[in-house]
Amino acid sequence: MGHDESVETRDWIRDGLRAVATGLLTIVLAIMNIPLFVFFVLGLVLTPVLGLGLVMVPGVTALIRAKADLSRRLAGWYGVHIERPYRPRPEGSLPIGWGAFRRIVADPATWRDFAWLLPGAVAGLALGVLTLFLPAYGLEGIILLPLWLHLGGVWYGYGVNWPIESVAQGFLSLPQGVLILMLGLVVAPYLRRFDALFNQLFLGPTKAAELRSRVSRLTVTRADAVDAQAAELRRIERDLHDGAQARLASLGMTIGLAEELVERDPATARKLLAEARETSSDALTELRHLVRGIHPPVLAERGLDGAVRALALTLRIPTSVDSSLTGRLETPVESAAYFAVAECLANVVRHSGATFAYVSMRREGDLLLLEVGDDGHGGADPARGTGLAGMERRLAAFDGTMSVSSPPGGPTIVTMELPCASSSPRTMLSSGTD
């Protein structure tokens, strides 16, 4: 316990010191807003005069955006996520000139940045000074007494003792200083966060910009989903055509021939019928494999939890399944999650060299959290293997995400998140064929 407490103490001191340092940085950055504001206005004004603005506005805008990006980064340190709102520069376009000028002026994010420059400077300055002031005043209290004794003479006062009239009161400045310094360090991160929230008002994307970027993301994932589905249907068509369909056709021929021969040559007819039975059994086996690839029956019967457990039982590597899922998820989510986990486990069996694997599945609100890990040699890279990348694309169709941690030497851990809404248990009706 004692050890934990000392770690915690160090933590808040470190956080506080870091926040104070950020505060100092913010003051410098806030002051820089003012010349940027001036140059931007100057650029706009000079545009009709000499066309100077065509160079100046894009240039200053680039600086403003770099500075705004820095503020966004700083906000991220304090838990405030600010998305970059700018419209992307079309490929092959010039960074300066009339086109760039028009694009910049047309982008609402430019004007929101502009609107931020002065209020942002004021808020940054004020909050930065406040962040520095408390710890600084605390420090003053701590060094006041030695300083006073050294310099002697009249001294104004500190904290509650104003003015300081005796050495005893001078001693009191030390504990007060320590308290104020601690307070300053504790409060500093909150002040930073407050600054970040203020910046978010201006620097985050507007609703419209957010929607625009969401639409472009959806367009990509939808195209991927459609492609994947089409490829899947083609595969099923081919499998049916070359497999079960061909076998059923041959079955018909064999039975037809047996029918012809049953009177003349009963022995051959009997052999043909046995052959026909064999063929029908092969066709069923093929269909079973095909069905398993489309939607495993055990998934329909038991949901994600049961299906993953059933899968784990058949793997070469001992695999433990830890799940706190109750009820059923929506069928498409269930299916996407199952195939993602199955693909991960297949990778574990094929590539990891692991002796043990685990799957953990749980829900947090409307988020399905999946984790597949092993004790193998690691080195899995989604950028190289098509399997992981394909999985990522398929999850993206459900707004799901995947991240892979697989340092050389292992272990490999794949985490996946899928938004889900659980449907009420046991109400799904599907046409069963079993």
Add this chain to the structure above:
Amino acid sequence: MRVVIAEDHALLRDGLTRILQAFDYEVIAVVDNGPSVLPTLLEQKPDVAVLDVRLPPTFTDEGLQAAIAARAEVPGLPILVLSQHVEPLYARELLSDRKGGVGYLLKDRVSDVAQFIDAVQQVAGGGTVMDPEVVAQLLERNRPIDVLTAREREVLGEMAAGRSNAAIAGRLFVTEKAVSKHINNIFTKLGLPPSEDDNRRVLAVLAYLDS
């Protein structure tokens, strides 16, 4: 022998009834939905029941659930479960009461009528019949049983399918003595106490494979 059948597809229901009747079984009840399975089984107490796993209204695993529930009420009630697909997970659930008189087969197997009737008889007699596919799926894992030789794995598969030493000897074209030697080797390698009881052999093997 009195049989209860639960199967929702009319074609398969009629096929099963016809086959069983052809072999002098008395089909006393035919059920086509999940909720009626359990009451029918408990009321009729058949000599053996043949149940489909997936039944209306939810088309999930009500046949399997009914089998487990019925055997909880009437321990050892002989039930043969049929399905379009087999899962080791379901096999484990069916076997978990360790009572015997239980079978789990792919529907495909019914087409080999003689073998199917043999399975029904085994189950009715308190034996255990596992589909070779279940055994194959477990054997494919290559887990601890890779200590077994190819021949021993074959014998293990036959054993799990509920066959006696004599039947295994016939199928693998070896002497019965050789079979019992293989079985003893398997038990030794898997650290299982030897036993002459077919049913206990299967349970022990599957329990081990599940670990």
